[in-house]
Amino acid sequence: MRLRRGIAIAGVAGGVTVTTMLVGLVTNAVSEQSQWPGWLGWLQEHAWFSFVLLGVVMVVGTASLAALSETRTPVPVAEPPRPSEDGAGLPGAALVLRSLPRDTAAFTDRTTELEALVRSVRDWQDSGQALPVHVVDGMPGVGKTTFAVRAGHVLSERFPDGQLFVNLNGYTPGRSPVQATEALASLLAATGVPTQQIPVGDDMGAVAEARAAMWRGRLADKKALLILDNAASYRQLEPLLPGGGGCLVLVTSRKRLAANEEVVLPVEALPPDHAVDLFVRLSGRSANSLDRAVVGALVRMCSYLPLGVSLLAARLRHHPSWSAENLRERLAAARDRLGEMRAGERAVTATFDLSYRDLPQERQRFFQSLGRYPGTDLDAYVSAALGAVPVADARRHLDALYDDHLIDEQPGGRYQLHDLLRDYARDLAARERVRMDDVRTITRVCAYYLAALADANSHIVRAGADALPPPDDASEVETPRLESRTAALEWLENERPNILTCIQRANSLDLHGLVIRLAAAMAPFLRQAGPWDQAVGLHRTAADAARRTGDRRALAGALAELGVVRRFMAAYPKAIEALSEAVTEYEAVDDRQGKAHALNQAGIVWYLTADTEAAARAQTERPCPLPRGGRPVRAGQRTRRPRDGA
Template structure:
């Protein structure tokens, strides 16, 4: 230090950070007796030093700290030097402040006292950059409230009375602003979409954005999309984020090297954890540790800003930090150790999914007879709501685990997960993910040469395709599955497949064939003693019998299904009551229809079943409209359509649209009726749903008083 005005130069292309800057600029001047302290903390590369230096310059320019400005890099995270000791820093400060070398006290406490004396009555801003911990900072604090201390650190510091400014990554507009400031607005304007994508690929980390901006400035011949394409490869991305002697990876490495061996290992393993975020339980499985021993290291990594947290109990890594952790894991951990860690966490997700869905399953997961749940710790749930909350929170990770299993060598887990998650994927309306997962399971079963698992998967895949409106693909899968089940004598799979084939034939208007399939399925379920399968297929048969005009027989089977279900525990009653209510509604017994359907609606809502709730509301709209309760009909129908749009099930969407269209027509609003029936007709024709096609055409004819020819 050779001058009293020690601030480094301000940054010409400083952009954004308005809220954070105002917090720093607003510190002090409140008439208090304590020195104001601002701690700017955040992950490596987020721009802490830039903000602190810029704020200090702004304060000096405003005339607030004209008596002096002190700056020191405390080297808390330096590549080639130990953190600066407080005594060393105090010695430099005191000499700068005019204390002769021979009058500088030998001990830290005495030097700190002299510093406080020299700064008394002065208006001085001190920037203590890159602090390692509180012990490094405390001796450097003045006592005069006319001073201001700005501290930056990658760690969360517990400095009493300090105002903490937590610096996050850029907002998209701030990242775009920095790119524009460095590259010039003309170059940015040539392809603003690519500029936005470039910032996103940098994870909006200010250092990364600054590096790509400077790299592009040094290569005027490069279009923005050229660098964007180079960053597309996640394994090379860190290599691309460097200019000259500055690189994102080297900045991350400083934080990593400050960790002890156990936290280093944990950090590396986070790079290969499937999904976006982690919990102490999932990391414990990954690292082969007890959850109680993992939470403290995770919290420590959070304090180091190597991991982030959006909700309590869940941790995540910035995309670039994750790439760095994964690279470290590949360098420092053997392939066998990485594979074992991945298998442990996949098994944990299988056990967790099994525990969470078991409470709400209507039927057995047949494939688990061939691929049992692996032993080990699993999440515990006291009720179905808690289980559903876990599934919602872990869903992205469960899908990532499934993709990892399906693209790696974990074939058993690839088969287990989509079958275990079947009830949750149906009730939450995630048909596309269900189909994608089942294709991974199919590939795994074929790879293992396991015909039984292949057949079960084809059965469920046929159901999933039919649910998603791809009727023909569903039929092909089911017929292929039926042949496999029969070839190897897999009777439970044959019964399921016949039930699902009956549903496809119903959609296609093949009434006689559908009835035959349902009856054959029921016979097999009775032979196997599977009352749950028998009840759901009896309910399906009841709908088909109603459609061919055999209403009394339909009602008898519907009530028989409900009686069987009442002897069983678990879910299933809601769907049976929904179907029974539908029959009552269509034969004009609307009071009974409303009673059955309202009871079903309560059960669907308890189970968080979006498709079930949508169908029940559509049934209520049908009956309310015919009872003259038009406001309730439109309200129920509107709710049904809204829920139907949330799930990938075109048949359900067509049914809800038709129900609402009929309600509008009976209420006298034929314009709205035509709009909804027209949309329903398009959906029904696309998936080959004969029942809803006829219903939509009838609705259009009623609303326009003219036949509609399809």
């Protein structure tokens, strides 16, 4: 490769030199009609010397430009680690909202904290200095995210270049914290970077650095607002920080994050008077009709946490015949049932238990099923698959749970469970037949995604290309109507993190057949949209699942897709390695069409590596394996044994 590059450089430089000399000869002939002024006259008298010198300069300049371009490799490629059996090596994706979530009516008077934040931002902006990171910390259920969202809406006019919201899942039950590479890829895509241009590779450290550099470049000289919700540590969020000083970063976390430049804004439990006022406002009762002393006891029993106060008020609003004293007695009984829990958990969990027990039995089962969902957010279609109910019933249940403050509504008709409520729902589900219920629930969700992906792929897979058929039980699930390529791509982009997380959960439950089929169904989208490192992780996981089940045809398909993505990443030796193994597996199952596809892809790789002879031969015979050094070996060529001492 270097020899070919050198020959190309020499050819270009020689051509430039000859052209320069020819132009000079013409110029000299014309210029003989007049005498050049000053030092140019000397050049006119020694024209050949000046032309040769100019040619040398052109050669050096061309070589320098080539050398500079060779050093601009964004991400080095290294051997990726094998995915672990527990699914830790599976790809991930972060959920990024391009605008702030909707403000909530449950926000109560936090004038002191809000004024402190606005004053801090104003003072830093007026001083002309870079804005520091502002960290909102406090215990679970205290309203950190709600406060950050309200502050974002209040400050949005000061940051006209955009507002972004990222859930880092630092303490989300059942989910691993979002990695920097995942969050950066989603942030870059949200700000308009084509996913094919997002740096990829197998060295995660180098990938993170390249993506962070691109992210800082995107926000340079911008005034944007970035909310990083539910952060586990400063190390998790540090690569996501913009480089420019005009952007405001609001971070929410359950614990104090260590950083020198941060401004800490602690959010404590509500003052008693504010908690009572919030309860009265959300209960739908007039202040005169409520015994303020009883209400004070109610909000004290849930430790003045806004989440607990909201749930209690919703209970009273939905039961007009109850009095505040009736509600207090029920809450006391719930606290006694949960007495084995730690005191801090018992206060808020008692309000959950009170709300849950008041639900109809069918809605209780539906709520439990939401706790088994491994994704970040969901819509009515996923909810219907989770609860094994029609979509119309799922919408009815979601609306009722939202009215009861048991779920939060997100933009676009989507819903999300608070981390504490998700944990509570998972605990409820754990009291039943855990393994079998989890398997059935994930199987239903995966069947839904397979059916929806078949519809989406019908719009994005080019005509004449093979597309996976919908699953046999596709008629049993309802899917959204995707009537165009744009709608299909938008749906896929929104559901990407949830589908990848469901694949991870299916893999942990040894549902290898579903892993293989979902990976194949996601392949067309990831091949086009990337990021390709997610595709690499997904196809490696599918290949591992196929090996475990002994499905050689599925193994061949996963390896072929892996080879294609490796080609896109310019990892040519690894592409040939995967495609060669795919050819072997296709031969073993006598799949000639699959073998032809893999050979065609291998031929493209050979062609890109300037081995046209091997590229042509790959169309009719198996491509040659790679030696340990990684450089392709041509047919009929033997590897040379190194000399002693070499």
